[in-house]
Amino acid sequence: MTTTVITEERNIANALISGLANLAEPPTRDEVEDKAKQIAGIFGYSGDLRNIVTEAMISVDTRMGAGVSLVDVAAKHDDQWVRKRSDVAWTYSNAYENFLLKDGWPPQMVQSLSDVTARILGHLEDPLSEGANWSRRGLVIGHVQSGKTANYTGLIARAADAGYKFIVVIAGIHNNLRKQTQERIDEAFIGRSSDPDDRRAIGVGLTPGFPNPATLTNINEDFNKNTATKSGWKINDFSKPIILVIKKNVTTLTALHKWLKELNAEGDGRIADVPMLLIDDEADNASINTNKEDLNPTRTNAMLRRILSLFAKSCYVGYTATPFANIFINHDAYDEEVREELFPRDFIYCLDAPTTYFGAEKVFLDEDTSQSVVRPIDDCEDFLPHSHRRDALILELPPSLYHAFDQFIVARAIRNLRGQRTKHCSMMINVSRFVPIQKAVRDFISLREKKMREAVRANYLMPESVSSANLYMQALRTAFDAEYAEVGHTWIEVKSHLNSVFDHLHLYVINSKSDEALDYARYEREGIGLTAVAVGGLSLSRGLTIEGLTVSYMYRNTRMYDTLMQMGRWFGYRPGFQDLCRVHLSRESINWYSHIAEAAEELTQQIKRMRRDGMSPRDFGLYVRAHPDSLLITAANKMRSGEELTVEQSFSGRLRESYIVSTNPDVNGRNFALIAEYWRSGFAGRPEEQTDKGVIFRDVPIGVVEDFLKRFETHSTFAGLKADVVSYLERIAERRPLADVLLISPSAGSGGDQPYTLKNQVRVVGKDQANGTAWRLNKDRVASRGDEKLGLSDTQLKEAEALATEENGNETVSDTHYRMVRNKPLLMIHSLAPRNEALVGPVAAFGVSFPYGDYSTTINVVVNKVWLQQMQGYGDTPDEEEDYDA
Structure with a gap:
């Protein structure tokens, strides 16, 4: 499919969605199909309308609530300052919202995002407010893969319009995540590619006269000593906002601090008249209890505080889907000064998930949907046990992993049958923290893929009596019968589309040591839907978006709440193929995911309850410290020997x-x-x-x-x-x-x-x-x-x-x-x-x-190492991951 056809489809879909957005009653599918045919006629388009109709139906059904905030009731802060500022042109935010609409976002979702980011901006300080010094500290809690990046990008656009001049986005600890975030910011805020070899206008920058912000980072380079030395720039050299997208490690933060202090600070060592906004994406990630020096949580956070303290006017906003670390671990892992400075003392904002979000509720808590999605792994210990060494000899993969791969091939064939050939479709395999083991897994899957490709090519057009004699075709038929017999297609129909699965199927090992990149954008530009099998560890677990993720296979032993939830890359949006998604996990992991999903829901409910009771973030912090699950987290973090630990619980x-x-x-x-x-x-x-x-x-x-x-x-x-x-x-x-x-x-x-x-x-x-x-x-x-x-x-x-x-x-x-x-x-x-x-x-x-x-009533609970091991087992920890950018 050519990019011209894709653009035509996008234009028809946008016109259809806009036309349906103002209807008083939700339309039927027949009504949407009729409307689509009318619009296609106007465009002179005679192609397949199924994807367009499906996208429009999902758009009509998508809603997102306003969320809820818990604010410091004692603070003298006017959160209505945004509404009172009549001088703001909203250039960047309007451009961003138009960009989202052109990208196919439902109009009501764009409006919801606009409303929510305006409310969050209100919790920041007015950058034009009088007073020499001010600082604000807040936390935004979203859901894994639910659109946090879209939210903070909207907040950045609004903040820039309102007068924030210096904006820093801290995008996790991995190069691939920082690059992914830089690309999104380029497209949605800067409006120009930061690729030194391709400085063209993109995204919001395609609007004539768009005032491109400046950036001191690009898709290839983080902020470093070299960047700082050769730039010679000062913040006040720019009339437009400046934005940096950097990794969260001590070296990068130190280089940024040095540049700011030497080139920009004035006599008192501070930067005046430059309102600064620091967005800490995956804010909980600094809480990893690691021995790796460049990722040391106390040193990292100390550098964040030093950077913030250089500015007379600063705002820090952490974004996370796993607030346990922010509020549980920080109190015990960091010294008093660090903790108090970054604790979200001014506000905590809970984002609502859109109605079409495929999250923990559907995957683990709703008994009906969970039964169709989740598959227990019972055979992995004999092949690839939880506890293994980096030099372990892998003689074969567990049958359940091969079955999951078979499911993926069949699911991709069904997606092609549904007209989703140009959409990306991915499988994730996360079974080891060790890079050599990841490569060995990829090699076994590669061998099966080769044999399956040959079997399909020889048999997909053959009568069933012939094709069913082949072992690999039998495996695919078994996968169809077990998983997809009720999704609206026959095996004969699916079999006829199997060969197309292999047209653009590629296997990747994704970690900080590999040079392989899941470059979905490159295939998108060529009008191709990538079929990807991604094998990896921590790099697959932190913020990296795996497009069109359909089948997931994860066999990991971690019990860390934030790490486990972030490993759940299967959360997100699955338009037109949610019924095909499968998640393979150990029974123990299924139990823990269910438990954590319940705990996360309870935390959100508690924020809403405290909001109604007129309480503050500090009260919530005290409550969460007394939450029963904090015991598991703080104990895992502190009990390195056999001592007892006493914790207050509510x-x-x-x-x-x-x-x-x-x-x-x-x-x-x-x-x-x-x-x-x-x-x-x-x-x-x-x-x-x-x-x-x-x-x-x-x-x-x-x-x-x-x-x-x-x-x-x-x-x-x-x-x-x-x-x-x-x-x-x-x-x-x-x-x-x-x-x-x-x-x-x-x-x-x-x-x-x-x-x-x-x-x-x-x-x-x-x-x-x-x-x-x-x-x-x-x-x-x-x-x-x-x-x-x-x-x-x-x-x-x-x-x-x-x-x-x-x-x-x-x-x-x-x-x-x-x-x-x-x-x-x-x-x-x-x-x-x-x-x-x-x-x-x-x-x-x-x-x-x-x-x-x-929540103010607590009991003292005394535990020891034996109790912790009974409750948590001997799970792996992030510190043991090879897959770090250190």
Whole structure:
């Protein structure tokens, strides 16, 4: 396909989307197709309209909320200054918004982005405000691969229009990420390619008379001593804004500091009358607890502070999708001065994800979509174990990885069948931190790709009776039958498109040591959809956008929250192929991703709750430090030896469940007898009420719940957490003297034939657990999603729906919403039947849902190295990655 045809398609799509944007009611697909045909006729276009129609349908359905901010209520700051400034022309921001529209963004999304960036700008200082000195510190929390770069680019454009003269973007720790960010800034803000060999107008710069900002970095060169020495420039030499895109390491930051201090600072050592904005992309990444000197978090942050302190007027805005490190780790990893200076004391802004975002909710928390997307890896340990050395001999790859590759080939064929041949399609393989192992994996995949290419070429046009005799064609048919038989295409149709998959299929090893580049833009310019298999480690895990990612295979052992979430490059937008996406992970990783997704959702809910209560970022920081998960993070960061660690914890707004249950029949027999005893007594004489899924006892004295839990027997690995739950109930008893008790007993469940016995809920048993003494429940969840609504009043249910509508733009209510409207603890009691006859059942389990609002109430928890290893295992750490730019 030629670039002319692609431009025609883009113009038709833009015209169609604009025409649909103002409709009062969402159109049907037939209506969109009719409109597309009309516009195509005007353009004289007779090509395939399927992609254009799909893009328009997604555009019509895409919405994004305004997000929510938590601000320092005591600060004397007028966040309405943007609205009051009538002198701003908004040249850069208008050009950026027009650029997004031409790039196919839905008009309502562009408007939402405009509104949100205006609100964030309001949290910064007015660059023309009076006063010799000021500084602002903030944090913007987004979602992995959800458009944070688009947001901070919009903020940069607005800040430049308002009068910020010196802008620095810190784009992670890798060369490829810095280059990718520079290219985006070139196109969306500078308007000119920074490639020294190709200084042409691009993006926003194609507008006549566009006032190009200056840049001291380019796609090939970071800011360094050489750049600083040969430039001889001073900031005030420029009438237009200056922007730098740099890596986050000590050498780069030191060179920038030296240049600023020597050439620009005045007598008092400061730079006056140059309002400065520093954007720290992937802001949590400085929190990696690494021994590599150039990435030392304390030194890095000290240099950031020194650069900021050179300016009399400065704003620091961190952007992250994983705020755990910013708010958890910083308090323990850095000295007091560094922590206080970069903590987001002035504002924390939570961005809403657009409705079409393919995020952690869909991949891990929504049981229906998760079931179609996630595939557990159970065979990797025998071939490529979690713990391996850089010189390990890899004799073969696990069958599950070959199956994932087969899925990818079939998925690409289906995308071609759907008319997406010019769209990029990628597979990610992340199984090792070591560069030699990554290369070995690529070699094995390359060999299979060669044999498969030959088999397809010889068989794709053959009758099924002939092609099905080939082993590789059998593997592709198996992948289709297992994964894609229900996506609307027949195997015969897909088989006929298999050969086209190999036209532009390339294998890459992506790390800081390789010279291979995932250059999607080059193929795009030629009108080609790249089919890429990317093998790598940390470089695949940090900010790098993998276009059209369809199949992911990751077998890594890390438990670091920020690292794990950033490895999830499968999050993002999947227009027209979301149903084809597959994510292959170890069962342990699936559990941790689910846990972290829940924790992230709870943090966002807490910000919204604190906003309503008129609290400040500092209050949120104190709450998060007392969050139960902070224990896992700070302990991993600090416990290098066997010492004990005491941490204050709050369970406000949390669900604590016995997801590790004992399989001992005697223990479970005693637990079920205990349940029957309390049930028979009405939990101290309370009346029994029916719910949709069992019975509830309301307003049970909290002491009765404590006594029940003290007598309930848990597996030894969970005993400490049960004790913490009881301690927390004791601490909040004066404020919340009553609790509800829910005995979950679904009518369709097995068992429950005897009086005072529960019907069973069937649960999947993970691999290699059947013969053990404990059973770790899938995704570390006992209750099903939605159980926490049982027993709520109609008024409370409506309040939860209103909260969800306010936040999501729809009535998709999560358990955290139900928790926010509940004003007392909820004890849930379960009987679980394993979906595996090798494991004796049923087993008893419990969960306690704590209401929001007790974030100032904490308990002391003492842990040691043994506890940490039980909870976290021996996961790999970023410090062990070879894949660093150091």
